[in-house]
Amino acid sequence: PEEVLFQVVLLACEDSGVRDDWRRCFAEIGEQASVQTTYSHRLRALSAWTTASSDVDEEKRELLLQQLSGQYDEARAALARLRRAGDKAEWAARPHARALRAVQEFVAAARPVLYGCGEDGE
Numbered sequence: 001p002e003e004v005l006f007q008v009v010l011l012a013c014e015d016s017g018v019r020d021d022w023r024r025c026f027a028e029i030g031e032q033a034s035v036q037t038t039y040s041h042r043l044r045a046l047s048a049w050t051t052a053s054s055d056v057d058e059e060k061r062e063l064l065l066q067q068l069s070g071q072y073d074e075a076r077a078a079l080a081r082l083r084r085a086g087d088k089a090e091w092a093a094r095p096h097a098r099a100l101r102a103v104q105e106f107v108a109a110a111r112p113v114l115y116g117c118g119e120d121g122e
Contacts, residue, residue, distance in 0.1 A: 025092070028095075032095035032096050032098070032099040033095055033099070036095070036098045036099040036102040037102075038102075039078070039103045039106040042075075043105055043106045046068065046106070046113065049064060065113075069114055071106075071110070072110045072111070075103050075106050075110065078103050079100070079103045079104065079107060082100045082103060083100075
């Protein structure tokens with residue numbers, strides 16, 4: 001896996017400055033991968049919930065909507081951070097784009113469930 005490759009590169013690097021640069025790069029890639037994984041999982045859970053929502057009682061539905069609302073707020077904040085990060089170096093561009101896409105997809109799917117409207121607010 002990538003973690004093993006990262007460790008091999010770090011161990012092979014004799015210059016501590018270069019090693020620290022690589023460590024920061026790998027940490028950023030890991031953070032982007034974590035964001036992507038989190039929002040991909042949340043999107044799958046949301047899809048499953050909306051498919052089965054007719055089988056959920058009103059109390060549980062309210063609890064799930066509250067949880068979704070919190071996740072939606074977190075996603076909007078993550079989206080803002082990712083957009084502020086802007087263009088990335090080539091080594092980070094792909095993980096950044098995947099994380100951004102995962103958060104955008106979650107936000108687009110959650111908005112109509114929470115507010116009854118799409119991306120354009122209608």
